[in-house]
Amino acid sequence: MQVQLLVTRTDFSTANLDQEFRDLGVSYELLYIEDHPDLVAAHGIQHSPCILVNGRLAFREQPTENQLREYFSRLGQ
Structure with a gap:
């Protein structure tokens, strides 16, 4: 499973989400929106995270x- 967290460089939620992913044992890739305009356009991203x-x-x-836990439990993670 590939999990990508897209945030702006100034997003204050990044540390909190990192802790939540660690608590759940979910590995993820951190991507900055500023560096990935292709993903922003493809998914209609207008804000972070x-x-x-x-x-x-x-x-x-x-x-x-809890929302993350429910989501990943449905995926069998």
Whole structure:
């Protein structure tokens, strides 16, 4: 499973999301929106943070740890 966290360089949620992913044992790749205009255009991203899972936009906002837990449990993670 490929998980990508897309954030702006000034997004204050990054540390919190990092902790939530670590708590859940989910590996992810950190991508800065400024460096990936192709992903921004392809997914209609207008703000940060966004989370892609297997190339699909899963969250357009900062999810809670419980929302992440539910999402990944449905995927069998």
